[in-house]
Amino acid sequence: MKNKITLKELAKLLNVSISTVSKALNDSPEISAKTVERVKELAKLHNYRPNPVAVNLKSSKSGTIGVIIPNISNSFFARVLSGIEAEAQRAGLQVITYISNEKLDREKQICDMLTTGYVDGVLIAVAEETQRKKEFDHLYQLVEYGIPVVLYDRINFDIPADRIGIDDVGTFADVTKGLLAKGIRKIGIATTIHHMGVGKLRIEGYKEALPKNENYYIANSARPESLKEKTEKMLVKDKVEAVICTDFESTMQVYRSAFEHTINIPEDLKVIGFIGKELANFLTPSISYIDQFPEEMGTGAMQLLEARLNNYNKDKSGTERILKTSLVHLESTKF
Amino acid sequence: MKNKITLKELAKLLNVSISTVSKALNDSPEISAKTVERVKELAKLHNYRPNPVAVNLKSSKSGTIGVIIPNISNSFFARVLSGIEAEAQRAGLQVITYISNEKLDREKQICDMLTTGYVDGVLIAVAEETQRKKEFDHLYQLVEYGIPVVLYDRINFDIPADRIGIDDVGTFADVTKGLLAKGIRKIGIATTIHHMGVGKLRIEGYKEALPKNENYYIANSARPESLKEKTEKMLVKDKVEAVICTDFESTMQVYRSAFEHTINIPEDLKVIGFIGKELANFLTPSISYIDQFPEEMGTGAMQLLEARLNNYNKDKSGTERILKTSLVHLESTKF
DNA sequence: TTTATTTTAGCAAACATTTTCTTTAGAATT
DNA sequence: AATTCTAAAGAAAATGTTTGCTAAAATAAA
Numbered sequence: 099m100k101n102k103i104t105l106k107e108l109a110k111l112l113n114v115s116i117s118t119v120s121k122a123l124n125d126s127p128e129i130s131a132k133t134v135e136r137v138k139e140l141a142k143l144h145n146y147r148p149n150p151v152a153v154n155l156k157s158s159k160s161g162t163i164g165v166i167i168p169n170i171s172n173s174f175f176a177r178v179l180s181g182i183e184a185e186a187q188r189a190g191l192q193v194i195t196y197i198s199n200e201k202l203d204r205e206k207q208i209c210d211m212l213t214t215g216y217v218d219g220v221l222i223a224v225a226e227e228t229q230r231k232k233e234f235d236h237l238y239q240l241v242e243y244g245i246p247v248v249l250y251d252r253i254n255f256d257i258p259a260d261r262i263g264i265d266d267v268g269t270f271a272d273v274t275k276g277l278l279a280k281g282i283r284k285i286g287i288a289t290t291i292h293h294m295g296v297g298k299l300r301i302e303g304y305k306e307a308l309p310k311n312e313n314y315y316i317a318n319s320a321r322p323e324s325l326k327e328k329t330e331k332m333l334v335k336d337k338v339e340a341v342i343c344t345d346f347e348s349t350m351q352v353y354r355s356a357f358e359h360t361i362n363i364p365e366d367l368k369v370i371g372f373i374g375k376e377l378a379n380f381l382t383p384s385i386s387y388i389d390q391f392p393e394e395m396g397t398g399a400m401q402l403l404e405a406r407l408n409n410y411n412k413d414k415s416g417t418e419r420i421l422k423t424s425l426v427h428l429e430s431t432k433f
Numbered sequence: 434m435k436n437k438i439t440l441k442e443l444a445k446l447l448n449v450s451i452s453t454v455s456k457a458l459n460d461s462p463e464i465s466a467k468t469v470e471r472v473k474e475l476a477k478l479h480n481y482r483p484n485p486v487a488v489n490l491k492s493s494k495s496g497t498i499g500v501i502i503p504n505i506s507n508s509f510f511a512r513v514l515s516g517i518e519a520e521a522q523r524a525g526l527q528v529i530t531y532i533s534n535e536k537l538d539r540e541k542q543i544c545d546m547l548t549t550g551y552v553d554g555v556l557i558a559v560a561e562e563t564q565r566k567k568e569f570d571h572l573y574q575l576v577e578y579g580i581p582v583v584l585y586d587r588i589n590f591d592i593p594a595d596r597i598g599i600d601d602v603g604t605f606a607d608v609t610k611g612l613l614a615k616g617i618r619k620i621g622i623a624t625t626i627h628h629m630g631v632g633k634l635r636i637e638g639y640k641e642a643l644p645k646n647e648n649y650y651i652a653n654s655a656r657p658e659s660l661k662e663k664t665e666k667m668l669v670k671d672k673v674e675a676v677i678c679t680d681f682e683s684t685m686q687v688y689r690s691a692f693e694h695t696i697n698i699p700e701d702l703k704v705i706g707f708i709g710k711e712l713a714n715f716l717t718p719s720i721s722y723i724d725q726f727p728e729e730m731g732t733g734a735m736q737l738l739e740a741r742l743n744n745y746n747k748d749k750s751g752t753e754r755i756l757k758t759s760l761v762h763l764e765s766t767k768f
Numbered sequence: 769t770t771t772a773t774t775t776t777a778g779c780a781a782a783c784a785t786t787t788t789c790t791t792t793a794g795a796a797t798t
Numbered sequence: 799a800a801t802t803c804t805a806a807a808g809a810a811a812a813t814g815t816t817t818g819c820t821a822a823a824a825t826a827a828a
Contacts, residue, residue, distance in 0.1 A: 099579045102550060104784060115808045120786060130806060147549045151495060152784030154486045155813050162529070170518075171711065176511040183505075183532045192551060194497070195530045197518045214482045215437065216527060244434045350715035357717045376506065377712075380685035382692045439814060450778045455816060465776060487814035490783050 103144040112140060123148075162192040163403060164217035166208055168200045168225050168252075172346075173374045174392050175223065178250065181396020182221060189404055191218075202227040209236035212245065219246040219403045229255065229295050246406035250399040253418070254295050260402040262419040264390055266296050269423045270303030270342065273370055273388060276425065277340050278307065280433065282368065286315035286338035288329055288348035293320065300344045300372075317341075317348070329355045333367065340368035340431075349373050349385065369430040383429035390423055438479040447475060458483075497527040498738060499552040501543055503535045503560050503587075507681075508709045509727050510558065513585065516731020517556060524739055526553075537562040544571035547580065554581040554738045564590065564630050581741035585734040588753070589630050595737040597754040599725055601631050604758045605638030605677065608705055608723060611760065612675050613642065615768060617703065621650030621673035623664055623683035628655065635679045635707075652676075652683070664690045668702065675703035675766075684708050684720065704765040718764035725758055 109116045114133065122129045122137035123146075129137075140146075154160050165182055167175045179195065186193045194217060198205040205225050212220060220240055228234070229252065237257055240247050249261040270287075277285050287304045291297035305314060315338050317328035329351050332338050343349035349371035353363070361367050363383050371378060371385040378387040398419055444451045449468065457464045457472035458481075464472075475481075489495050500517055502510045514530065521528045529552060533540040540560050547555060555575055563569070564587065572592055575582050584596040605622075612620050622639045626632035640649060650673050652663035664686050667673050678684035684706035688698070696702050698718050706713060706720040713722035733754055 100577045101579070102548075106784075116785085117787080117809075118807055120784095121807085124786085126787095128806065133806080148786095149490075149550055149784050151486060151489045151493075151550060152813090153786085155484075155490050155783090155815090156785050156787090158486075158813070160486060170511045170515050171508055171709075173506055173508055173511070176505045176508070179530070180505050180532055183530060187531075192529045193531075194527045195514070195518060196522075196528075197515055213437075215484055215486065242435050243437075346711075347715065350717075354715075354717040374506075376681075380682065380689075381716075382685075382689040440816095441814075451815085452779075452817075453777055455814095456777085459816080461817090463776065468777080484814050487783090488816085490785090490813090491815045491817095493783070 102149065103146050104149070105146075108137070108140060108144065108146060112137060160216060160218050161190070162194050162217050163400075164194050164196060164208075164212050164220045166196045166198055166205065166220065166222040168198050168223050170197050173376065174251075174390065177374070177392035178223075178396040178399070181393035181398075182400050183396075184393070185397040185400035185404075189400070198225045200226040202231060202233060206236045209240055213239060213243045217245070219248070219407055221248050221250055221399050221403060223251045224249065224255075226294055230293070246403060248399050248403045248406070250395055252295060254299065258416055260406065260416045260418070262395055262398045262402060262421065264395075264423050265420050266299035267303040267306065269388060270300045270344075271307040272303075273342055273425055274304050274307035277342075277368065277370075278309070282339045283312060284315065284336065284338040284340070285312075286317065286332045286336070286341045287344065288317040288325070288332070288341050288352050289344040290318070290320045290325060290347040291345050292316075292318040297344055304342060317351075322347075322351075325351050326355065330359065333361055334359055338367070340370070342370045342372075344372050346371075346373050346377075353381070353385075364430050364432045370425070371430075375426070378426070378428060386428045386431040387426055388423050389426050391421060395421055437484065438481050439484070440481075443472070443475060443479065443481060447472060495551060495553050496525070497529050497552050498735075499529045499531060499543075499547050499555045501531045501533055501540065501555065501557040503533050503558050505532055508711065509586075509725065512709070512727035513558075513731040513734070516728035516733075517735050518731075519728070520732040520735035520739075524735070526739075533560045535561040537566060537568060541571045544575055548574060548578045552580070554583070554742055556583050556585055556734050556738060558586045559584065559590075561629055565628070581738060583734050583738045583741070585730055587630060589634065593751055595741065595751045595753070597730055597733045597737060597756065599730075599758050600755050601634035602638040602641065604723060605635045605679075606642040607638075608677055608760055609639050609642035612677075612703065612705075613644070617674045618647060619650065619671065619673045619675075620647075621652065621667045621671070621676045622679065623652040623660070623667070623676050623687050624679040625653070625655045625660060625682040626680050627651075627653040632679055639677060652686075657682075657686075660686050661690065665694065668696055669694055673702070675705070677705045677707075679707050681706075681708050681712075688716065688720075698765050699767045705760070706765075710761070713761070713763060721763045721766040722761055723758050724761050726756060730756055 105116050105119050109119045118129060119137050122134045123141060170176055183193050196208045202225055205228055234257055237247060241258060247259040249259050251263050253261040253263040274285060287301060289297055292301060315332050315336050317332045319325040319328055333355050341352050343352055352369055356363055356367055363369055369385055371387045373387055378385045440451050440454050444454045453464060454472050457469045458476060505511055518528050531543045537560055540563055569592055572582060576593055582594040584594050586598050588596040588598040609620060622636060624632055627636060650667050650671050652667045654660040654663055668690050676687050678687055687704055691698055691702055698704055704720055706722045708722055713720045
């Protein structure tokens with residue numbers, strides 16, 4: 099079993115002091131070129147790499163950042179994490195992952211631990227329960243301890259932190275307007291997340307775009323049976339010409355209801371989903387979807403954090419970055 | 434801004450030595466009950482928590498484990514990670530996540546870094562490229578450095594490490610036999626991962642179960658057009674009565690081809706997918722699927738690692754744990 | 769009372785670094 | 799020849815813990 103060599107051991111082998119070795123490896127001008135070379139040669143030979151834990155202790159940095167994810171099964175968050183990891187890798191930082199499972203308690207517990215010094219900064223998409231109960235003390239606590247926080251995706255509440263997300267209202271307004279522009283009048287919206295922050299915003303955008311004289315058609319329920327009922331009413335009784343969906347579950351329900359009532363997509367019904375591209379492309383018919391560019395959100399969040407880590411005091415106020423979304427037309431909106 | 438209090442500061446406040454404080458907090462019998470109480474009280478008042486970096490340096494442990502994931506967009510791996518995180522949390526360990534993107538180079542780079550001492554152990558599902566090129570030196574290197582390695586999901590190759598996965602051959606053989614038992618004779622298999630380790634095993638299981646006199650029907654291609662062609666041949670020309678799919682892409686292709694050729698599922702065609710339960714339940718018709726219990730695989734992997742961390746030398750040989758899979762019948766196999 | 773024993777707490781080393789401060793030796797200046 | 803200066807390297811402190819050893823005080827035994 100190989101064991102890592104230390105400065106002390108190198109020093110002994112070279113018959114010089116520990117500090118000389120350290121300085122030589124860090125190209126200090128205090129050390130002669132000759133010794134530097136001698137030291138570096140032996141260091142390379144033994145594949146010396148400084149013990150990160152010792153370096154961390156000395157520098158009182160951990161070289162790691164914490165990422166809090168509400169729900170990793172949601173491929174959106176998985177892809178955000180992927181972006182975060184890529185950017186962290188580039189910056190030489192380690193990513194510690196925590197999953198809150200949308201629970202406030204778990205989130206608190208995580209934040210509490212993080213104040214102990216495990217990480218230099220935190221990226222968080224706050225849990226659903228946290229938003230609902232509007233309890234943000236644990237996030238303030240992080241800030242109190244001087245740990246920079248960046249909010250991603252779920253950003254519509256007041257906390258002194260940098261943030262990155264999309265314009266939910268604008269996105270859904272634009273999508274709705276796009277359908278109107280094609281001459282479609284009866285547009286519905288299906289959602290299972292109407293009680294959540296982002297859900298509300300998306301519905302707001304939909305409503306905002308519809309002309310005053312047009313009815314709203316909304317199928318909203320987190321309970322499957324109820325959603326099914328409301329969706330069927332919207333499709334069969336109200337006979338909407340298009341449905342915009344705010345999330346995975348509602349998108350799938352619309353597809354199922356259309357199938358069961360032999361409503362053809364896209365001939366009889368246009369559908370726009372808010373799902374990932376993998377799924378959108380593979381469903382039959384493929385679903386036109388709103389791309390949120392999750393990886394970009396991840397790298398962007400990480401970049402905001404890096405900026406803070408490099409000069410935390412320079413700019414006190416939180417910066418906000420809103421990413422553009424993009425409607426990708428596939429089979430479900432063919433005209 | 435709050436700042437963390439140290440043993441030294443507590444000691445000064447209490448007018449005792451640092452070691453007394455440390456011992457008191459760790460309930461050393463060397464310290465009198467009176468002092469212990471005094472120390473603990475003040476520690477609680479100041480919310481003292483030992484600096485994890487310093488503890489790590491002293492114990493030459495990092496208290497973290499590394500998880501290498503080939504592809505996080507695959508919800509299977511996302512769910513495994515979820516299981517790992519939950520179990521790590523329970524064990525008081527931090528999880529550092531690395532994404533290899535199925536690339537050998539990235540995997541090497543990660544392992545190289547890990548030998549420096551960032552983690553106490555590693556969980557890895559080896560990248561596709563790594564398996565194909567059969568280059569495992571970087572994994573041996575981890576072992577060399579005394580870092581316990583646990584393989585998960587992709588485990589069919591020879592490396593001295595603990596491992597956890599499913600019985601791919603047995604699972605697919607059982608599923609095939611199940612269909613045969615229902616009187617179905619012409620059974621096909623669709624796959625886009627036939628060149629990968631697990632893909633081969635799954636096909637092997639399928640073949641193993643079929644009676645000698647029965648033909649194999651295999652639609653295998655990683656290229657979409659080619660897969661489409663082969664799938665259509667299987668469904669339309671060969672008129673198979675059932676298709677077993679080894680992965681997400683092939684499952685979706687079978688659904689699309691069936692739809693386009695108005696082949697009704699399950700009346701004309703039974704389909705069994707190898708996809709996650711979220712998707713399986715939400716598709717129309719819902720797809721009978723093979724549940725791999727990803728979260729269990731995650732917790733199981735973590736448990737194997739914990740066992741190693743607690744007594745690394747006790748049992749030298751690698752232990753293997755094979756998880757049971759379960760075929761969940763939904764609409765696509767209704768009789 | 770003296771010696772032995774036990775309790776209690778402090779000292780100092782150790783973990784692997786980095787960095788400031790000193791020392792030493794040789795060269796340059798007077 | 800004496801002094802100053804500079805280059806190079808070492809000593810030591812510091813980061814925050816833990817822990818083996820030592821010292822002192824308190825208690826018990828002789």
